[in-house]
Amino acid sequence: MTHPLQELRDAALAEIAAAGDVQALEAVRVLYLGRSGSISAWGEKMKTLSKEERPVVGKLLNEVRSAVTAALEESGEKLRATQEAGALAEIDISLPGTPHEIGALHPLTQMLDRAIGIFRRMGFALAAGPDVEDEWHCFDALNTAPDHPARNEQDTFYLPDGRLLRTHTSTVQIRAMESAPPPIRVIAPGAAFRRDEVDATHSAQFHQIEGLYVDERVSVADLKGALEFFLRELFGAETAVRFRPHYFPFTEPSFEIDVKSKALKSGEKWIEVCGCGMVHPAVFEEMNRARGDAAYDPEKWTGFAFGLGMDRLAMILFDIPDIRLFAQNDLRFLGQFA
Ligand code: PHE
Secondary structure, three states: OOOOOHHHHHHHHHHHHHOOOOHHHHHHHHHHHHOOOOOOHHHHHHHHHOOOOOHHHHHHHHHHHHHHHHHHHHHHHHHHHHHHHHHHHHOOOOOOOOOOOOOOOOHHHHHHHHHHHHHHOOOOOEEEOOOEEEHHOOHHHHOOOOOOHHHHHOOOOOOOOOOEEOOOOOOOHHHHHHHOOOOEEEEEEEEEEEEOOOOOOEEOOEEEEEEEEEEEOOHHHHHHHHHHHHHHHHOOOOOOEEEEEEEEEEEEEEEEEEEOOOOOHHHOOOEEEEEEEEHHHHHHHHHHHHHOOOOOOOOOOEEEEEEEEEHHHHHHHHHOOOOOHHHHOOOHHHHHHH
């Protein structure tokens, strides 16, 4: 005679064999072995059996449970394997992949990377300072008188608290000398801000590469040599470089530098790219006052400083006609430098 548990087992095994997918199989499991499944119910029934019957049925219940569990596991594994194989079969691995668009560096960044590489070979380290500055770092420490036109509200962005957006990166000259005694050899690339009328060659935000070199016996010849070397490395050996006398409050003598080269797309006209000069002794003296020492003794140390117009350099190098293109984020423009 077959026990009802054996009948349940046979029914379960038959349904397991018939289940066509993982979901159907799970339904069978719940039906028989779930919390209120018909095999599980026998666990409760055990309590109602006599002492003699209990061990016999208990053993049978265990056997039935493990037989059904084993069948469930085996069948589940098979069903999962077929389902995975089916899913993979739908993927045609010979199809071309989805193209992944690769970005590129902004032309100003490309230009800056080249510039840093050239100055690094000359032993210049990188320095940095904040875009939001105080008047002392931007003007006073740079020997710029209180009535100098650059300080005018028409020319400079002032914050309500009296600070300002730096009008040049020369602020970093001051910050570098505040934080270390000579010798110093740094470049400081960064943004500068002026209330300029915006047109093809002027922008309210532009970029400069500041440079400062302070050591014993630094001369105009060093200044000229370093900047000529830089410009010829950047634009080509045949580039003509012209120094014009100029005025800056924080350098003496001061110059502006123009370049011209047949190799450049801009062709046969002089283009101004840099302001520079020998550090004014008044700047060293103000540094000593601020530092509270005599580290920058103007009798012992001399130095040169320069401020290269980074946007201008990139415009010449890549033949870009309009400075506004740098900030417009137009992929038709940026894609040309990828
Ligand atoms: N800071 C000057 C400018 O923005 C350029 C400059 C830098 C001149 C360093 C001399 C020395 O025009």
